[in-house]
Amino acid sequence: MTSKITLYTTQLLAIILFTISCSKQEKNEEAIIKVNNNGIPIMLPLREELPKLTSAYINDKKYGVSRYFEKKWPEKNDNVAFLVAKNGQIIYENYLGYANKRTGEMISKDMPLHIASVSKVLTSTAVLMLIDAKKITLDQKVNTIIENFPYPEVTIQTLLNHRSGMRNYAYFTFEKGNWDKQETLSNEDIVKVMVDKQISLERPTDTGFGYCNTNYAMLALVIEKVTGLKYPEAMKEMIFAPLGMTNTFVFDIVKDRSIIAPSYKGNNIEIGIDYLDGIYGDKNIYSTPRDLLKFDKARYAPFFLNSDLIKKIYTGYSHESKGIRNYGLGIRMTEFEKSEPFYYHNGWWHGNTSSFINLRKEKVTIIVLSNKFTRKTYQTKKLAALFGDYPFKLDDGEE
Numbered sequence: 182m183t184s185k186i187t188l189y190t191t192q193l194l195a196i197i198l199f200t201i202s203c204s205k206q207e208k209n210e211e212a213i214i215k216v217n218n219n220g221i222p223i224m225l226p227l228r229e230e231l232p233k234l235t236s237a238y239i240n241d242k243k244y245g246v247s248r249y250f251e252k253k254w255p256e257k258n259d260n261v262a263f264l265v266a267k268n269g270q271i272i273y274e275n276y277l278g279y280a281n282k283r284t285g286e287m288i289s290k291d292m293p294l295h296i297a298s299v300s301k302v303l304t305s306t307a308v309l310m311l312i313d314a315k316k317i318t319l320d321q322k323v324n325t326i327i328e329n330f331p332y333p334e335v336t337i338q339t340l341l342n343h344r345s346g347m348r349n350y351a352y353f354t355f356e357k358g359n360w361d362k363q364e365t366l367s368n369e370d371i372v373k374v375m376v377d378k379q380i381s382l383e384r385p386t387d388t389g390f391g392y393c394n395t396n397y398a399m400l401a402l403v404i405e406k407v408t409g410l411k412y413p414e415a416m417k418e419m420i421f422a423p424l425g426m427t428n429t430f431v432f433d434i435v436k437d438r439s440i441i442a443p444s445y446k447g448n449n450i451e452i453g454i455d456y457l458d459g460i461y462g463d464k465n466i467y468s469t470p471r472d473l474l475k476f477d478k479a480r481y482a483p484f485f486l487n488s489d490l491i492k493k494i495y496t497g498y499s500h501e502s503k504g505i506r507n508y509g510l511g512i513r514m515t516e517f518e519k520s521e522p523f524y525y526h527n528g529w530w531h532g533n534t535s536s537f538i539n540l541r542k543e544k545v546t547i548i549v550l551s552n553k554f555t556r557k558t559y560q561t562k563k564l565a566a567l568f569g570d571y572p573f574k575l576d577d578g579e580e
Contacts, residue, residue, distance in 0.1 A: 297528025305511020401462025
């Protein structure tokens with residue numbers, strides 16, 4: 182596993198140098214769009230460092246975070262990659278357990294783990310970059326981009342905010358006669374099944390929120406159609422390589438089986454690959470907390486996206502029922518009545534669980550990844566109380 186990841190890292194470093202050397206800036210009326218020589222927008226690192234943290238601040242917060250970690254992950258048989266940072270500077274990180282029990286390889290700062298639905302944060306970012314570069318628009322109908330797409334009212338925005346009304350591909354492909362589960366399903370196959378089997382919408386488009394992986398599988402196809410690259414290559418060229426995310430890649434079910442860290446049930450039984458593991462966009466990105474920190478830090482760049490588009494990312498679009506939970510464009514949010522909005526995205530695929538927390542006001546990043554099923558990953562939101570006005574209690578037992 183290590184040698185293949187090292188080879189991947191070497192190749193990616195070469196791409197980084199090429200991408201940066203070939204990049205240029207094009208100015209429009211709202212922002213500066215970074216594009217490469219192929220006209221594809223790229224995400225660049227934050228050039229101006231955020232304010233440096235004092236030693237006193239780091240030590241104070243490190244004490245609180247480390248106590249929380251040691252309380253939640255006391256067992257040596259836990260699998261976790263854990264990082265907390267402010268202003269892009271790491272306050273505390275810890276890595277425990279097996280990446281691969283068969284080979285004895287341990288989780289480390291450089292070991293990519295499956296980030297599950299946190300992949301949606303990166304997929305949405307690539308789509309928003311294409312919107313900012315005026316390659317597509319938020320209100321554009323998806324059937325103008327994806328050939329034979331069967332739902333004429335679905336737009337890019339309703340994919341991003343889960344208001345398309347589509348059904349989950351994991352359910353309708355599992356239904357008898359819709360798909361041969363001995364064959365790996367692809368993103369293109371999802372469209373074919375929706376057309377051939379006349380899969381209906383769960384609800385009319387833009388009439389309600391329905392979290393659905395199909396939305397982001399379709400966004401991956403949008404990225405492919407607009408860039409002319411397969412999703413794994415597009416994500417590498419647009420985000421991973423320019424940001425130096427050398428331990429991040431999109432899983433290829435054919436090529437990468439032997440290099441990935443497998444996932445496990447809570448009782449340590451390994452979970453195998455199945456016919457749904459060929460789908461990407463909604464999942465299937467492998468990364469590390471340090472690489473995801475590079476990504477999150479870059480989103481504070483002044484010209485990452487135009488200000489109007491950034492505002493739309495962090496706006497809730499679903500208010501059909503009362504409640505504090507909502508969804509923006511590729512990010513979950515909890516909108517408290519008297520506290521700061523809490524922005525995050527969780528993930529769960531097979532035994533992999535993940536949590537990506539972005540306290541925008543405080544510029545705090547909290548990332549937890551595990552390849553052994555546990556709900557403790559999601560409880561890490563309580564750490565927000567150490568950094569800002571968030572109504573979480575660190576001494577709680579369970580959520």
